[in-house]
Amino acid sequence: MSAAPDVAVVGAGVAGLAAAHRLARAGCSVRVLESSDAVGGRMRTLRADGCLIDTGAEMLPSARGYPATWRLIRELGLDGTWGAVPRVRGALAIWHAGRSRPNAGRPLGLLTGAGLSPRARMDLLRLLTALGRAGLDPDRPELSPLGTATVADLVRAYHPQVRDRLIRPLAAGFFGWDAERSAAAPFAAHLAASGSTGDWHTYRDGMDTLARALADRLDVSTGHTVTAVTAGQDGVRLASPQGTVTARAAVLAVPAPVAAELYADAPPAERDYLRACGYAPMLRLSLVLDRPVAPRGVRRGFATLVPADEDALVNVITVDHNKHPGRAPVGRGLLSVVASPRGTAELLDAPDARVVDRLLARAERFVPGLSARVQTVHVHRFRYGLPEATPRALEARAAFARRPSAPVEYAGDWVALRPCSEGAVSSAALAADRVLDHLSAAPAASGRAFARPTSSEEP
Template sequence: MLEPACQADVVIVGAGVAGLSAAHRLNSAGVSTVVLEAAPHVGGRMTTEKIDGFRLDRVGRLLCTSYPELRLTAGLDGLALRPFAPGVLVHAEGRVHRAGEPASAGGARGALDAARAFVSPPRRTRQIPAATVQPVSRAFPPLGSALDQARLAAALGRIATVPVERLLARPERPAGRALAARGMPARTVEGFLRPLLAALLCDPDLTTSSRCADLALRAFAIGRLCVPEGGADALPELLAGALPPGTVRTGVRVTSVSTTSVATAEHGELRCRAVLVATGARDAAELLPGLRVPPFRPVTVVHHTADEPPMTDAALLLDADRRGPVAHTAVISQVDPSRAPVGRALISSTVLGAPPADTDRTVRAHLAALYGTATHRWELLAVHHTRDAVPVMLPPYDLRRPVRLLAGLYVCGDHRDTGTVQGALHSGHRAATALLTDLHTATTPTPATTPTAA
């Protein structure tokens, strides 16, 4: 319960990863902060449903171990990341292939290994190998010819070593057109890059800004795809738990904001020196009239369980053939055993868009083709559909949309940055920096002037 007379330097509306990230920076700077969340839990879209010992992510966003904010955000020191197997598996032309994995030094694809050496993994996050995963099978042939593999490795190696500033200075166009303009063979684009970007940015049509796509490919080239151990909600819960007791207050619905106060539905007004709105874009626009709401890509995640895993690889399986609704899938219990009870396999699959008609039957049939096994005995655990899952990032796209609306009023979230977990965390970082600058300016005394003799 909030006391009407309660005061704080800053009130943050929304306890997603952006707002919690900002709260840590403000708290570290000695700024008293209160985070108000309308839902009964923290995390926003990064939530995990618990059913009979299974941990089922609602949106299923992928992380990369190379995301800078994972090591820069206070409170994430104890975050455990479960990496996928290097590279990915791609279902193309009716077969499963390996692609994008590092090769031994000196091989045709050694450029990728060399590129990885330039970037250290996040210092503050623990990358835990899944002890239950069997050695990587060599039954899956590499994707494309030896020349295709060498070209792909060279392209990933180049993008891994290009500074971010140079990537952002490149001409901006839709990702598909940019890849073609760089001479990337169509079979490489269709067989690997399109399904990979569909998994990273939820954009199978490659209409995303080439700058956003380049950042996603760079993160993939220098790091490993991964998920938080125990579910997506482990990340926001870790952030919330590391804040001082009483900072985060759930079940509090904010109805209006100003530069010096927020009004709540049940607990009156809370006065402050500044307000940061860290909700989703639609809720933010209701509190901040005139704020632009970008279009969003809907995502549906379907979770199944089986007695035996359909494959032993802890790998992400992409669909390049596009003959069914599933864009990518994984035996997620092979990557993170804590997400399923002992003796059960958890298969999590992502559909880009609304759920298809007869979702379970349609998805199950597609998974049978992707994994090459019968799926009729699998049990459906849950279907999670999120309408506003990922912001659409069409060119021209401002990757650093303003977070300062005016002195005392700020906004953050993945809709102000890139539509990734890295973007959400970074937007919170930017908003906290802008807010601290304004608070410091407001509290700095104006130098006294000495009267001039007449």
């Protein structure tokens, strides 16, 4: 039987793996426990039908917007090969008046229109300028001058096209958020930090590239389901049908509702925040095609936002073979349809056949003849899709952020209410440092000491 690790990490998504990596660099023995049969969490890539099928739609803004992620990419040498993290051409478009309007989210879009009228473009520029000057911190959204205003409140004073053709579809399509219910502060901070869509990148070898690179360096047990976590004076016990694991500390890198269920005796400030962190489910349909096709107007573009007044069930169409040529074999196509919040609510628990029938029929309007091109279909469901930042969660986060370090810590994009890989990676560094603080305050009987990694990669 192997010796008890210094730290047990529950969850082999990017957050858990990045936390484990940082702890291992500090000299800790770490074991990662993952309930599913593969690493990556919501950032998995299926290798099927000759394609790389990303289960989500992760893209990487520049290092200015995603500093923690790019530091980790460079530390692991993932950018050492030319083209390993390429730019996505035509990253974002908006559907309007029968076709996709390219250059959304880019300075060029302010000139070409991107589906917005001249007055709406001026209002968009005014909004972006205001956000850029607001001093928004994506890692501390509860400190935002926007307070607990909702996304709908944020855009109420701007042109209706900015609200209905851009901001609402962005919030719904990429975050799964309801603009009337979700807090503006995290969304606005993410928007301001991410910058122009003209500088968005992807991983050449699939969106699970970062997770796989981390897992290769760590002790990871897949198929290991943790059912309860208990903290005591002698450390942390993690119950499991595969056998109880004990460790000096633990990191719960799982969705907040799952963490709340696992760690029933969490201190009040933690418990309140965990319970306040709701999640938006996500539903995505990936279609392997016999040849490349795309929505009208974006033959080479990637993602098209579909406003709610254009379709109630479809929110985003991604042309994955345009994301990178390696996503599909030459001469074939790969396209995904992301359901809107309403479509997800209607279809999340429906049989696959109904999901395919409903979403494919809707997508025909945007990609005529699509059904005739389909060879294989993959349905991706995430009940805990993306953390939803409600005003209640923002209010509860202040006490959560002030809590002292403890034997049980947390990692995940919900920690800062920032639904993206940057939120996951930055939370991992924070969780690892808090664990190291705890271990330093309660040194092992062996006298071993741990220190935070210090290098040019320090966040």
